Amino acid sequence: MPREAEPSLSERTFTLQAISEGLRLDSRKLDQFRPLELSFGDEYGVADVKLGKTRVLAKVSAEVTVPFSDRPFDGIFQITSELGPMVAPSFEVNRPTETEILLARLLEKTIRRSGALDTESLCLIAGQKCWSVRVDLHILSADGNLIDSSCLAVVAALRHFRRPDTSIEGETLTIYTAAEREPVPLSWLHSPFCTTFDFFGEDGEIVLVDTTWLEEQLRVGSVTFSLNKHGEICQISKLGGKPVEATLIIQCAQMALAKSKEFTDLVDARLAEDAKRRDKGGLMAELSAENER
Amino acid sequence: MPLDTSTYSLALLRIDGRRWNDLRRLHAQIHTQDAADGSSYLEMGHTKVMCVVTGPAEPQAGQKKGTVGSAQATGQKEGASIVVNVVVAGFSSVDRKRRGRNDRRIQEMEITIQKALAANLHTHLFPHSTITVSLHVLSQDGSLLAALINATTLAVIDAGIPMTDYITACTAGSTSSYAAGDDAADPLLDLNTQEEQELPYLTVGTLGDSDKVAVLVCESRVQVSRLEGMLVVGVDGCKQVRRLLDGIVKQKGRKMIKEGAVRRSDMMAVSLDD
Amino acid sequence: MLDDESVAQDEDDEDEEQGDARDEILTPGTVITSNSQWMRGHGTYVPLNTSSITSSLAGTLTRTNKLLSVRPLRARYNPEIGDLVVGRIVEVQAKRWRVDVAAAQLAILQISAINLPGGILRKRTETDELQIRSFFAEGDLLVAEVQQLHQDGAASLHTRSLKYGKLRNGVFVAVAGTGGGAGVVRSKRQLWTMEAANGGGKIDVLLGVNGYIWISKHIESDAAAEAAGINRMEESVSSQIYSSQNNHIDVTTMREIARCRSVILALVENGVKVDEDTVTRGYNEAVEFGRESMEDDIYLGGERGQRLAAALAGR
Numbered sequence: 006m007p008r009e010a011e012p013s014l015s016e017r018t019f020t021l022q023a024i025s026e027g028l029r030l031d032s033r034k035l036d037q038f039r040p041l042e043l044s045f046g047d048e049y050g051v052a053d054v055k056l057g058k059t060r061v062l063a064k065v066s067a068e069v070t071v072p073f074s075d076r077p078f079d080g081i082f083q084i085t086s087e088l089g090p091m092v093a094p095s096f097e098v099n100r101p102t103e104t105e106i107l108l109a110r111l112l113e114k115t116i117r118r119s120g121a122l123d124t125e126s127l128c129l130i131a132g133q134k135c136w137s138v139r140v141d142l143h144i145l146s147a148d149g150n151l152i153d154s155s156c157l158a159v160v161a162a163l164r165h166f167r168r169p170d171t172s173i174e175g176e177t178l179t180i181y182t183a184a185e186r187e188p189v190p191l192s193w194l195h196s197p198f199c200t201t202f203d204f205f206g207e208d209g210e211i212v213l214v215d216t217t218w219l220e221e222q223l224r225v226g227s228v229t230f231s232l233n234k235h236g237e238i239c240q241i242s243k244l245g246g247k248p249v250e251a252t253l254i255i256q257c258a259q260m261a262l263a264k265s266k267e268f269t270d271l272v273d274a275r276l277a278e279d280a281k282r283r284d285k286g287g288l289m290a291e292l293s294a295e296n297e298r
Numbered sequence: 299m300p301l302d303t304s305t306y307s308l309a310l311l312r313i314d315g316r317r318w319n320d321l322r323r324l325h326a327q328i329h330t331q332d333a334a335d336g337s338s339y340l341e342m343g344h345t346k347v348m349c350v351v352t353g354p355a356e357p358q359a360g361q362k363k364g365t366v367g368s369a370q371a372t373g374q375k376e377g378a379s380i381v382v383n384v385v386v387a388g389f390s391s392v393d394r395k396r397r398g399r400n401d402r403r404i405q406e407m408e409i410t411i412q413k414a415l416a417a418n419l420h421t422h423l424f425p426h427s428t429i430t431v432s433l434h435v436l437s438q439d440g441s442l443l444a445a446l447i448n449a450t451t452l453a454v455i456d457a458g459i460p461m462t463d464y465i466t467a468c469t470a471g472s473t474s475s476y477a478a479g480d481d482a483a484d485p486l487l488d489l490n491t492q493e494e495q496e497l498p499y500l501t502v503g504t505l506g507d508s509d510k511v512a513v514l515v516c517e518s519r520v521q522v523s524r525l526e527g528m529l530v531v532g533v534d535g536c537k538q539v540r541r542l543l544d545g546i547v548k549q550k551g552r553k554m555i556k557e558g559a560v561r562r563s564d565m566m567a568v569s570l571d572d
Numbered sequence: 573m574l575d576d577e578s579v580a581q582d583e584d585d586e587d588e589e590q591g592d593a594r595d596e597i598l599t600p601g602t603v604i605t606s607n608s609q610w611m612r613g614h615g616t617y618v619p620l621n622t623s624s625i626t627s628s629l630a631g632t633l634t635r636t637n638k639l640l641s642v643r644p645l646r647a648r649y650n651p652e653i654g655d656l657v658v659g660r661i662v663e664v665q666a667k668r669w670r671v672d673v674a675a676a677q678l679a680i681l682q683i684s685a686i687n688l689p690g691g692i693l694r695k696r697t698e699t700d701e702l703q704i705r706s707f708f709a710e711g712d713l714l715v716a717e718v719q720q721l722h723q724d725g726a727a728s729l730h731t732r733s734l735k736y737g738k739l740r741n742g743v744f745v746a747v748a749g750t751g752g753g754a755g756v757v758r759s760k761r762q763l764w765t766m767e768a769a770n771g772g773g774k775i776d777v778l779l780g781v782n783g784y785i786w787i788s789k790h791i792e793s794d795a796a797a798e799a800a801g802i803n804r805m806e807e808s809v810s811s812q813i814y815s816s817q818n819n820h821i822d823v824t825t826m827r828e829i830a831r832c833r834s835v836i837l838a839l840v841e842n843g844v845k846v847d848e849d850t851v852t853r854g855y856n857e858a859v860e861f862g863r864e865s866m867e868d869d870i871y872l873g874g875e876r877g878q879r880l881a882a883a884l885a886g887r
Contacts, residue, residue: 332840335646354676355648424725426724455599455630458644460600460615460629461628461629463600547597547630548630551631553843555595555597557885559843559845563633
């Protein structure tokens, strides 16, 4: 199994000492994110998030299938993530690493279990037909903080996504193409966002956000909060690592809330921009014979 | 089965008759397995787990490569690596369900325990070796991760592996229904399955008698303002658990001294400060 | 639950008042002392930003002059130079063996650290390296001494004495090693010969410090060779030293070996430490037990084991 090379001892001491003096290698403040870029594809449901050198792409697709027999009134919603050798040679196909397991669990808890998507609205005919919404998350390049960027990408992609409109008359289910009826957005209940705090220092007293790969290798612990803008915690995970003071955790929660509001505003703004770009006067514009000159 | 939370506000008693800050019966034994280096059996109410620790020992042939289905510490060249395996027995819960080795939920618990141990144990004393922790879940009734962490701590102490302090864990919940902003919500300590299904809760694991949080896992929706209250109750519960576990270890130690298996202390610890 | 807790609490209080404080058990995280005149030893650590020596184990306190250490209730064997250990070969490599001695890592036995057959101080040749398996092969048991410790705590063994070498003519028992608990403790003598009851001849008991025990029939060394002096003796004995063939053992002897093994297991089961004193006294006690029944029962599990332990404790 190819292993990721570890930072050398001198690299380690240099970086850690700099952090303990409040300096980061890329001259960010300790609580500052790297510039975050969110863009949408031409298709509905494609979101591309760039956070420094980390880049993730989420693609949403939907198809009509038979619901699970134990949940006839619910649609199917799944998130799959893949960390392949494209990211780093230490990731192998079909052999989930710890990072991958934790990422998948985190997205599952943050988005699926918290009920961000109303799965009941995906049901078409109880027990027979439902929508199966699937998010494919591709990590294109990893330079730390995969969790926060992945979560943002998935949420943005799902909110951007439009599924074909349907109607039921008696026993017949009709699915309309985009030309027949405008596709409809998913029934979205709330937007949770992850913020990861990484702890440094002998006592875990220094807190960093949005760590790069190098910083991530040197951290002594981390905690990830998922909150929506209403201040609801969807998930917290501090999976072991160096024990930190409980008061620090509470402080982090408050910071995560502020961050989550920021993310919400960002996604809202980008979605509005994208909607504006797409909407050039609706159907009338499409039907118009006038040429752009 | 929905839990009728409305009765709580009347009598301030929970479904099993406990008050908000009561732990369930915690029963534990250490050194239950003769063949193991360290072992323990722990019951928190009806949640029953067993733990067996092997090592520090030479890594087994298969363990050097990342074995699928077990959490493993990598990049710890200078110290012992820790491997944690959790096996959930098919008969442990009401619905008999076979959980594969690749269940993500279980893998996450393995990783959590492994990382918590890695930060607590003095692994640098045992280079080039492996500490294997296997946990068996015999019965589930809430607070599973907490029970696993507590059992692991006991077994590791039994194995005589040096550590910074006990890591003890318990769950804390809140009576508020999720997302509702009612201020009258009470925090609850040590939830059982019924309460876990109905109420928001978190699992908190702390180091020794301090307020330092080693593990914090929350999987339910809850107002951020509730967090502090739940955390305080949880941390307090962990201290109670630590006292109980400490009592069990000391009791075992006294018994061993009485049997003559261990020599007594050369002197009193208290006299050292003079 | 409250009840349980209060009981535990009461016990603690009681101990502080009446119990001997030397019965106190230190547990991980217990501060031993904040006085800076003491030095920290095994089983202790000093937390960051403090100067208090804190226990990292559950055990009892030991003091060596100014050095404070915690003796664990139970722990895996930790090799020390000069320890007599019983080991099992797990791996044969080009010029050395890797030996399981119940420690954190496998011990190493270099081919240069064994007595080669055909005379003392013979130079190791390539032929010896090629026939490395003819000396010790996988699964063989041996008794050796810890010669040196490596940086990482791994032990190197040697068998360069007539006392050491391959083990034959007996049975193997594994119990916990040093570090307390019911197991073998370091003592003046780890190896002795005792007269077996019921005409069983002499049996050797070898208590490896690592908790591995070998009980075997005593083989009288060749009187002639012994007379010839130490150098000659090695020469004559070493020809058969690596044999894996058992000598003839009488049924009575085997029975007494088995009795001795039961005694050791009973000691362990009932939390009694294993040393020369407890084993010989336990053995004599067990012989008495055997006389009680017609069929001379050597089984010492369960209740009989408890009786044995009680008889030993009663002195």
